Amino acid sequence: MKLLLTAISGLLMGLTTAPFSASYLAWIALIPLWLFTISHKTTSLTPGVKNKLKIRNIIVNEKTLIAFIWGFAYHGFSLFWITGIHPMTWMGVPWLFSLLIAIFCWLFITIWGAILVTLWSVIFRLFIGSKEIGNSPLPPLTKGGEEQGMGIKKKTWLNNNLFQSISRVVFGVAVWCLLELLWNQGDLWWTSLSYTQSPNNLTILQLTKLSGYSTVTAAIVAINGIFAESIFVLGVNKKQFSLLILTGTLGIILLHLGGFYLYKQPLINDLSKEINVGIIQGNIPNTIKLYASGWRKAIEGYTNGYEKLSNQKVDLIITPETALPFDVEYIIKNSSFYSAILKQKVPVILGAFGSEKRSYTNSLFMMTETGNILSRFDKVKLVPLGEYIPFEDILGKIINRLSPLDSRLIAGTSDQIFETPFGQAITGICYESAFSEHFRRQANAGGQFILTASNNAHYSEIMPAQHHAQDVIRAIETDRWMARATNTGYSAIVNPKGDTLWISEMNTYQLHQGTIYPRNSQTLYVKWGDWLTIILTILSGILWIIDN
Structure with a gap:
């Protein structure tokens, strides 16, 4: 029982x-x-x-x-x-x-x-x-003159x-x-x-x-x-x-x-620093994402989304984790997406792979309106058994390689700073949303707003819902506005109180235009951990x- x-x-x-x-x-x-x-x-x-x-x-x-x-x-x-x-x-x-x-x-x-x-x-x-x-x-009751003593006991x-x-x-x-x-x-x-x-x-x-x-x-x-x-x-x-x-x-x-x-408590925003962000939810199923049909769909979907949001006069466009599943150098040299950046001249945060020595990184790239890479953030917390194999000498022989890349992914360093044309951003890629210290460190180092990018394509709606719940806590802990871009949902805009001002539907291609604000406040948690x-x-x- x-x-x-x-x-x-x-x-x-x-x-x-x-x-x-x-x-x-x-x-x-x-x-x-x-x-x-x-x-x-x-x-x-x-x-x-x-x-x-x-x-x-x-x-x-x-x-x-x-x-x-x-x-x-x-x-x-x-x-x-x-x-x-x-x-x-x-x-x-x-x-x-x-x-x-x-x-x-x-x-x-x-x-x-x-x-x-x-x-x-x-x-x-x-x-x-x-x-x-x-x-x-309770102590047992006694007779005679011991009542007072028992009261004390x-x-x-x-x-x-x-x-x-x-x-x-x-x-x-x-x-x-x-x-x-x-x-x-x-x-x-x-x-x-x-x-x-x-x-x-x-x-x-x-x-x-x-x-x-x-x-x-x-x-x-x-x-x-x-x-x-x-x-x-x-x-x-x-x-x-x-x-x-x-x-x-x-x-x-x-x-x-x-x-x-x-x-x-009133939420005071500096309206002069308003950032009009555009979010592209590409909705590329993992079953095709790493094959020719998926590549074509990704390039077409993100290029069209970038152009439409650019025409809406957004300040910054955000794409999900590995939105274009290529090495960033290949994207720059060969893709219509990069050509659109040079034409439309709107800064974009691009999810792609970066090369590091003989390995790859799961990264976000801050591309300016001129197409230059202003900053890069490599994912720090890789997914065990998904992006790397713990105890690879042992488990690798049993599980083989779960990552679809020809080379294994390596983690970024924990001291990265992600600069944007609108100030320093706090950045999290997918699984990192569960690690509050990852966000606290960046907020303490001067991060003014949060940008998270995720895939989540291979899971039911339970996982994206929990992922959104994690991000809500991170926004509240750091007292920061947050913009979330995901491949298949849930993309969202969250304010520093945790209110979800917009959230996408699941498994749909969506474009959204929303507003976030940089903030310099520091919560007790950001200051003292x-x-x-x-x-x-x-x-x-x-x-x-x-x-x-």
Whole structure:
């Protein structure tokens, strides 16, 4: 029953993500995991047992399995869209082998996410589980003159229980945020708890301006932990139960009120620096994109779109990731698209491949009205198993080459600056939308607006919806206007509050003209990064020392 309830609660958390967007479930979906992980039964061993045996017993038990199941259910449901890479027969991969690759990719990234939840459970129990969880029964009543003494003992018992509840909540929040921060440094990351609130719960997302996505993650884990702690004392301590329920309820209200206050702050734009952008959504299916028919369709579609938007007097035109799937030098020498630039004289951000030594980069090129390349941005966060093969010496023999290029892709450096005729831009290519530090660094270095470019052609509508949700958070965190250009959807214009002012349809060729504004403001997150996780980690350490 525990395992089933755990799996259901993990699936409920999965339903909070776009496009299902039942964001309210996130505030209760962690409660079963917390209850089953931090039960009232002690996990300490009898005196004299070696520490190694104690640690092994904490790791290898039912509670570890419970955490893994919750994580697998949440991440597996949220990321099931990744199986959309199948079939890859258009790349020459046999149908059955393509299916196996898709299943492998889904299992790999799902298990990686489940490991985060499992580690949270193990660390929690390793540091907290050696004590009795604070819902032990009240001290027994006594007779005679001991009533006054028992009153003191009862008050001490209540205070200790409340202190332990607070300590556990702070510790649980700190560990979860710290693990998300560590996962965010690697190559596999997407399903932070924070994105369960995007794009619909814009009030709570305003809190990301304070300390990034971890602010929302911390709020979700804390509220779930407080409600779970109230269940621990249900029927044992009515006073503490009522206090915790009230605290959790007020917490949700105050968090949203704080976010609402930030959301209602006036959005002041410098109208003299208005940028009239044109977005081309080419809608070139991946099944033909890298073949002659796809090339012709891409060149024709993007050339015509460029000319039409130029005639509408836009200031800047944006194309998606690898809009023209050629080396940029080939485009300059041979394409009608480049000829249109020389004729129309409107700057364009072109998605194409760049050459670097003997390899290729997935890049965006800032081409001026004269056809010169002003700046170039090479994708930093490549897609594992899609654009490069991790542990290539081992996995490469099993999976072979998933990239359609003759040479492998290499990543750009993390210190790139992307200049445009309208100021410095914050740039993200596809998968990079999940990595907030990638955007924070560029904003801190002087980036004034966000430009993202994606493909997403091989996935169902779930993936582009989640991708848009990620970009909404990035716009809010950095307090920047954003223009998104995608191959098949969703392209969009997003303001610094996270409002989606325009969003494209899926799987259609579309042209759009919209307005964005450069901004020089700096949120607390842009200035100081994820300071909340650091403070929570220090505070939890202090509380743990006091309690021991």
